[in-house]
Amino acid sequence: MKVAVLGATGLVGGRMLECLERSSLPVDQVLPLGSERSRGRAVIFRGEELEVLPVEERHFEGVSLALFSAGSGPSKAWAPVAASKGAVVVDNSSAWRMDPQVPLVVPEINAADLAWHRGIVANPNCATIQALMVLYPLHRRYGLCYFSAVTYQSVSGTGRGAVEELKGASAAYLAGQPWESSVYPRDIAFNLLPHIGSFDDQGISEEEWKMVRESRKILGMPHLKVSSATVRVPTFNCHGEAISASFEEKPDPREAREILAGFKGVEVMDDPKGAVYPTPHDGAGRGEVLVGRIRPDTGLENGLAMWVVADNLLKGAALNAVQIGEALFSGGARV
Known part of the structure; x- marks a missing residue:
């Protein structure tokens, strides 16, 4: 599966990449995305240096899972775009948490709520x-x-x-x-x-x-x-x-x-x-x-x-998001 990480150069984005490396997800490709000011920067995944690309609509083609940690503004702008391309977005901002049509999930507690997602899942606040x-x-x-x-x-x-x-x-x-x-x-x-x-x-x-x-x-x-x-x-x-x-x-x-x-x-x-x-x-x-x-x-x-x-940065953000991804794509089967 192809995974996009929006906000890959941030503290949480970096932890998301680390958690993905250790996860059970069958990740074949990671696409690190960021703002225009992140253009040309690099992140490391599985020992390989990956160039961070400014986020664009075309980058979500073929993406199964999109992990977002770029703030509410970018999330509101790009989560519907990614979902429209077939990706499931797990968003770490507050943008979608209280939307009644978006599950707010801690997998150990309410993974069953993932059954009614519409392409976007909210990661709760760390506290x-x-x-x-x-x-x-x-x-x-x-x-x-x-x-x-x-x-x-x-x-x-x-x-x-x-x-x-x-x-x-x-x-x-x-x-x-x-x-x-x-x-x-x-x-x-x-x-x-x-x-x-x-x-x-x-x-x-x-x-x-x-x-x-x-x-x-x-x-x-x-x-x-x-x-x-x-x-x-x-x-x-x-x-x-x-x-x-x-x-x-x-x-x-x-x-x-x-x-x-x-x-x-x-x-x-x-x-x-x-x-x-x-x-x-x-x-x-x-x-x-x-x-x-x-x-x-x-x-x-x-x-x-x-x-x-x-x-x-881990269970409060990146790890919980990746665990949501694991619950969504357990064994490669999308929920």
């Missing part, structure tokens, strides 16, 4: 994916009623420019030199910004609404109660989340650990009496969602609290 990867298996056992997710999101979620800004700003701060931020509205070095996306007239951020709305759609629970506070932190990679949830039945932390340990894609790192819990250093470069600090919530009825870490 939503890792939250639901631990909440879904617990929901099947106890019945989820409500959850709160406070996120601690790394700068790689913003892109390559943000990574460079954190490097430069940190060096300047330590040297006592001035630094003017360009990516974020406030200094990110040695700081915390409770500001991811724009605020609405109620003061709720775009990222916080994603957690609410996407969770409801993926779980098929339109009335699920969700709270979220999203914070950008000065780490390079991996998001952390403090999750508290309440259920119909009272969860037992010991049983919850067993349930989570048995769910594909989740790894438990937990010792209630010791310093065993996941950190971004543990999660970087790994495809699993890591969970620890599993304990009774002190303020919720039938509550459970957890600490969750995942590589936002």
Whole structure:
């Protein structure tokens, strides 16, 4: 099969190529695509240097799977074009996530929704994916009623420019030199910004609404109660989340650990009496969602609290997209 990757030179696009190399997809050809400014740049796939081409309609001829990570604008422009040529688009932007005609998929949770795609499948927000990867298996056992997710999101979620800004700003701060931020509205070095996306007239951020709305759609629970506070932190990679949830039945932390340990894609790192819990250093470069600090919530009825870490560029983006592709083309058969 022929696979196109739009946004191949970005952080997520690069991870998509790496995940494709390790995937079960029968990939014969990869076509890296980008904007006009990416013309002439090169990416590596299976040890071969491939030239990045400016995206054009003709490039989607013969493409089976198109992985998009180029932002909402290019996605809205090019996803219908690629789909019209017969490709299935898996889009990593927010452009199609809440479209009722577009499945929003985490394969371990709702792969069945792929059956009704119309050529475009949406990849959920990174923070939503890792939250639901631990909440879904617990929901099947106890019945989820409500959850709160406070996120601690790394700068790689913003892109390559943000990574460079954190490097430069940190060096300047330590040297006592001035630094003017360009990516974020406030200094990110040695700081915390409770500001991811724009605020609405109620003061709720775009990222916080994603957690609410996407969770409801993926779980098929339109009335699920969700709270979220999203914070950008000065780490390079991996998001952390403090999750508290309440259920119909009272969860037992010991049983919850067993349930989570048995769910594909989740790894438990937990010792209630010791310093065993996941950190971004543990999660970087790994495809699993890591969970620890599993304990009774002190303020919720039938509550459970957890600490969750995942590589936002992998399971939070590129890996989930490739796993959707694997589910779509399992054994070479298109869903």
